[in-house]
Amino acid sequence: MRKDATFWITLISVLVIIFVLQFLLKNTSLNPPTVEEVKNSVKVLVVNTDWTYKYRTKNEVRIVPEITFKIKNIGKKPLQYLIANVIFELEGLNQELGNGWKPIISKKPLLPGETSEPITIKSGFGYRASSVKAFYKNYYNWKRAWASIFIKWKGSRYVKFGTFEIRKHIKGVKVVQNSALKVENR
Numbered sequence: 001m002r003k004d005a006t007f008w009i010t011l012i013s014v015l016v017i018i019f020v021l022q023f024l025l026k027n028t029s030l031n032p033p034t035v036e037e038v039k040n041s042v043k044v045l046v047v048n049t050d051w052t053y054k055y056r057t058k059n060e061v062r063i064v065p066e067i068t069f070k071i072k073n074i075g076k077k078p079l080q081y082l083i084a085n086v087i088f089e090l091e092g093l094n095q096e097l098g099n100g101w102k103p104i105i106s107k108k109p110l111l112p113g114e115t116s117e118p119i120t121i122k123s124g125f126g127y128r129a130s131s132v133k134a135f136y137k138n139y140y141n142w143k144r145a146w147a148s149i150f151i152k153w154k155g156s157r158y159v160k161f162g163t164f165e166i167r168k169h170i171k172g173v174k175v176v177q178n179s180a181l182k183v184e185n186r
Helices: 002-026 035-041 132-137
Strands: 042-056 061-073 082-090 096-104 119-122 127-129 145-153 159-166 173-176 182-185
Touching (some): 035 145, 035 159, 042 145, 042 159, 061 082, 061 132, 061 145, 061 159, 127 132
Antiparallel strands (some): 042 061, 061 127, 082 096, 145 159, 173 182
16 A cells, blocks of 8 residues: 555656646746747847958968958847857859858847947858959959858757848958059058
């Protein structure tokens, strides 16, 4: 008789614990936000797009696309644990040119109405030439490039926040036009 009572008490206790855990999991922040919650909480503000140096040597220069943007919290909850992923594409390719991702706003949450510091992400791949001047001599052969920004919040799915064209300009270079092309590094 005593064994039957222990069995039933244990079974009821386990069922109560399972019920309480399910209730807590459904009604706490352990569930990732939905796509709609992410869209209604995050706004991407584009600051700038450029090409930037990946490296420069005496005989070769490599440039890659780069995008700088800010995140604004347009929702009602603080934003924390965001990840930005940017996919770069070059016109005419049926694949990505490169990508870059960055965790953002990880220590201090972004409160409703606040805007983040600028976030810069660049591709791993781009163009290669013998000099900076060579890029501008072949300016009309540059293909158009785009950066697509995706944001993930607290384990949600990645949500696309737009595609932005990379302008045909090398960061830190001033082009001076006259009868002969002159390029100045700033």
